[in-house]
Amino acid sequence: MAVSIYRGVQLQSANDSTEVWQARIKKHVITGSLAAVKKSIDWWCDTASLIDPKEFESLQPRKDDTVSAGAQENFNGYTIKNDTGEANAWYCFFNGRLIKGSKVAIQKHIEAYLIAKKRAEGK
Incomplete structure (x- = not known):
């Protein structure tokens, strides 16, 4: 299990995988790709509102x-x-x-x- 700190929040890889990461913000555990979890942490630090990492992952570019x-x-x-x-x-x-x-x-x-x-x- 990999552990890291990002903007004062501890990140952990989930289930011995480097594809899925999780972090605890207050009483909420957020899970997703490392980039999406970091964006959620950035969002929390900048706005004090929590957004699930899945919201950021769903913003993948469309071909058109x-x-x-x-x-x-x-x-x-x-x-x-x-x-x-x-x-x-x-x-x-x-x-x-x-x-x-x-x-x-x-x-x-x-x-x-x-x-x-x-x-x-x-x-």
Whole structure:
């Protein structure tokens, strides 16, 4: 069983496999691929809301998602870019960090952060 720490959360491989990982956030155990579990932890650290890793795994690119290389979009004041033209190769500098993935996943991350920020400010 492999053990690692990511953003202060302990990760463990499940059932002696390096394909399935799990982590405990408060009283919840999340399970999925390493990348999806890390995205869930990032989401928790940034927004204080828990998203199951399966939600991130379901955002796999579709074959009909074609993007021209060098595409960019402004979303709520943040510039989301794609230099390669691949559907899952979008990125954004968000609060001093580089986030990467599908455009929809990045947009959801930004929206959730903005909603959490408004709640924290009491608006």
